[in-house]
Amino acid sequence: MNGETIVVGGGVIGLTSAVVLAEAGHRVRLWSPGEPGATTSAVAGGLWWPYRIEPEERVGAWALRSLEVYAGLLDRPEETGARLVSGVHAATPLDGLGAWAAEVDGLRAATEAEYTPGDGLWARLPVLDMPTHLTWLLGRLEAAGGRVERRTVTSLAEAAEGARAVVNCTGLGAAHLVPDAGMRPVRGQLVVVENPGVDTWFTHTGTGSESTYFIPQPGRLLLGGTAEAGADSLEPDPVTAREIVARCAGLRPEIAGARVLGHRVGLRPERAGGVRLEREELPGGGVLVHNYGHGGAGVTVAWGCADEVAALLDA
Ligand SMILES: Cc1cc2nc3c(=O)[nH]c(=O)nc-3n(C[C@H](O)[C@H](O)[C@H](O)COP(=O)(O)OP(=O)(O)OC[C@H]3O[C@@H](n4cnc5c(N)ncnc54)[C@H](O)[C@@H]3O)c2cc1C
Numbered sequence: 001m002n003g004e005t006i007v008v009g010g011g012v013i014g015l016t017s018a019v020v021l022a023e024a025g026h027r028v029r030l031w032s033p034g035e036p037g038a039t040t041s042a043v044a045g046g047l048w049w050p051y052r053i054e055p056e057e058r059v060g061a062w063a064l065r066s067l068e069v070y071a072g073l074l075d076r077p078e079e080t081g082a083r084l085v086s087g088v089h090a091a092t093p094l095d096g097l098g099a100w101a102a103e104v105d106g107l108r109a110a111t112e113a114e115y116t117p118g119d120g121l122w123a124r125l126p127v128l129d130m131p132t133h134l135t136w137l138l139g140r141l142e143a144a145g146g147r148v149e150r151r152t153v154t155s156l157a158e159a160a161e162g163a164r165a166v167v168n169c170t171g172l173g174a175a176h177l178v179p180d181a182g183m184r185p186v187r188g189q190l191v192v193v194e195n196p197g198v199d200t201w202f203t204h205t206g207t208g209s210e211s212t213y214f215i216p217q218p219g220r221l222l223l224g225g226t227a228e229a230g231a232d233s234l235e236p237d238p239v240t241a242r243e244i245v246a247r248c249a250g251l252r253p254e255i256a257g258a259r260v261l262g263h264r265v266g267l268r269p270e271r272a273g274g275v276r277l278e279r280e281e282l283p284g285g286g287v288l289v290h291n292y293g294h295g296g297a298g299v300t301v302a303w304g305c306a307d308e309v310a311a312l313l314d315a
Pocket of ligand 1: 008009010011012013014031032033034039040041042043044045046047048049151152153154169170171172173174177187188189190225265266267268269292293294295296297298299300301
């Protein structure tokens, strides 16, 4: 055994886990087939909020730990991609949230001027500019001595060969790699427009596959969205794109005329029973820790999950 820890997967979950492990003194190699910009994580809206993720009893602690880390990154937004932005979650009564909500500063019912009709929740939360944040994570990993290699694995046993430990952060890839029949894609489509002056975010997720949200990012405004369970096409659908713009313009009319800069599609890695974050002993004496299935909130929980990976490896 060579004493190395192999992290498989270069999205926000793999990169954050690799950073925590490298900074704790592990010799880390991260394997990923492509650049971080080619992952689902790069498509994410980047808003801190536990949406479409389970199990509820573990998510709160992971999310609060991540909130604490993001708060420490806000003074260098150009570098880290982290900013505090105010906004409204529609149809989200304060008393319907989990116990974690009591630990989040400043959550309150929206006033009529901020959002009507009723049931709007006002919050000031971290928003991560994901392409910038992923690049920053990569730099932080390399600064801690971690090595990044372009590599696709066909089995976790291949990664385990000779290594002390393997951390499986392959998101939707875990469906085939583990294999895990509980994994399914939840397709999300976004439209990227020139920002016509919107400086707050808004979400209304509803119960069907259509949602309405906008999130300001540097130089652009992200418009959403969809949550289509089981759909796996990465092709943006033009009709869906027009409907997204129309729904967002229904709330902020200036969005109707905003120049379209691009279209994005990502597949949320959702898992029946929720995130799999657990340790397995390997036959050759090594350790395998799974960290996948973060659904619609991988950015929101990445640091709490990474800390737990480190604890499981050292257990
Ligand atoms: C439209 C949209 C909006 C979203 N908005 C938000 C948001 O506002 N806030 C939030 O918290 N979350 C959001 N999410 C959810 C978030 O994007 C995911 O939960 C998160 O990206 C999952 O991260 P991950 O690292 O597990 O997966 P990924 O980013 O998919 O990374 C998986 C990595 O594993 C690699 N991999 C897979 N198979 C193999 C293999 N066989 N060998 C080697 N490497 C492999 C992949 O190449 C990739 O590098 C959104 C998602 C979508 C689609």
